[in-house]
Amino acid sequence: MQRHDYLIIGAGMVAANAVDGIREHDKTGSIAILGAEPDGPVTRPALSKKLWTDPDFTYDKIWMQPEQDDHTTLYTDTRVQSINRDEKTVTTASGEVHGYDRLLLATGGTVVTLDDLPAGERVLYFRTVRDYDRLRELSGNQRHIVVVGGSYIGTEIAAALVQNDTQVTLVYPEEVLGSRMFPPSLASCFHQTYLDQGVKLLGSRSVDTGQVQGERVTLSLDDGSTLEADAVVFGLGVTPNIEIAEQAGLEVDGGIMVNERLQTADEHIFAAGDVACYPDRILGRRRIEHVDHANQSGITVGHIMAGSRETYDHTPYFYSTVFDMAYKAVGTLDSSLETVEDWETPQEKGVVYYLEDGRVKGVLQLNMDPEKLNDARRVLNDTSEQSEETLKGRIEIA
Template identity: 55%
Template structure:
């Protein structure tokens, strides 16, 4: 071992940023090392598919989180951790460097889902700021980009491109865009917004394969049809990066298992953010891949690493903005569940998703603001009679 830090953080996203700043605020003299596989210092990830595309005054410089300046941490980019030795309390990088730790935070997040497509600069599995810059260079000027995936990230990217001089075809498996997530009437409104923006919708389709040549990328869909584009963006979510923890003998189950203080079964190892399976105070054990969770869990993990004894009791929400639609959600959104839609008029709705015995499992706030706490209270209330849901929020 050539060096040791009081705190080592594996991962360079928003969770790492929040943890490093919290450690520094709690114990200013502590040494902190962030080992990040990214090529950029920590940044605000949601802006990659939203604000950087729709706010001309917002730049990548604005998107930098200022982690090193505000935390005093040492940041090593382009660095992958290969293994953890919990007995020696060290991590080893793929370059063979061995670093000791007093406390360790695993904030490894996930890797973007990929398809059987060519290894080509014009094919992007969207996740990082580097991916954003590459997509920027491939878009605009009437060029044609195929976006694969009709979920959270795919629809945001499709909307962003359509608002920046790009022809877009969106490939997704649902019969109606958003149909697997939103109640039917809301999904119809969602799809209409894309149609009005002249996004071509390849409904009910999946990508089987593709080829690349000088003229572009050529996709083969599951019905045998083909789609030619100048570039392809894959936005199909992530696969959780918990193998480092598993190889070190830590408990994993669709993520790294932590307790209510974000501690693994090793008292010196913590996990937070996209990779953490934690016991939510309202909804039970879950793993959440959204910014509110990353921003909230990171500081709690950091303070606990620095000696606090803080319970993570926040139930996170997620949000999206496409065209003139803004929505927020808490809990599980699954259109196969029984739903109650409270139409507020003026394009505003609240949808309640009911699980077993009428227990509210999720709340969708469609163009409704300042209601997240009310949504959480509804989830905490358990079974609410259907006739009491309309007007509750």
């Protein structure tokens, strides 16, 4: 058995940041990272964004390089089977046993899939570097690819592909693309932008099943129609990988329950990133899947595991960039809430506030300076009742 001062389950962005955080306080403690995927940590958002649209952002830049030293070991293709909290050990699927002093659960999420359509050479449930590599092979030369899902991954992949010489059909459940998140005026603009860029939109529909025959994929939709394409890419979201924590007797509730120090009820076990359900100081207890949270919770939990007395007090933002629309947001974006729009240029540059019972629950900034995100956090932290009169002009549009 190998014993480590720090053991990290999961080899994604959280793990890479946690290693760097540990090394800021502990230069020589032994660290082991157990990753189920065949590759080490990558900047995952680039797989659906910059690698497709920024010629200066090359493939070699996606690889995250946590501080390398003789005391840090990365194990790839290593799936953890169980945690023994009494013995402070974990056992892998191959039977290897690793001991720990402090354990970080950074297990991320698993993509949602269709039962009747398994992943394959022409069916991608987009998540990994291998998915990106394969999609690059399948795209271009005016091939036809169906993208399924109208949230972040689906809309980003559709935008990326159509800008890379690919015919794209986007299948999504809403009537108007973006209408679950944006107010009607902005959703309509978002929807029209995709049409103007050449994406075929099939709203109010979902994929029931499909089959692959040779080099073609045929999809059956819920309205009885069919689609044929060279490939299909699904972006249906992820479910957090919390089973190992649950089996170990840790408290879970949609995520692994942690305190403000990202610590579970077991003082030796921590959780961060997608799987952690933590008490946000502004938004309340929640689980967040976005990159800013992965980075910041990772670095912070590394500090804490190495002895820092700090707490995780960062309220993460999330972002997406499609075509000429770059939006960043903090809090809850739900079009069923009351919204107040404050535009410098309508639907091109400005702020949208989301209110519930007069309290601001979310702030969206479109094509604005990222430095304005702290202004959004201050608005969210103000629990007084707000209105259109008090909110317009509250954040300078720049």
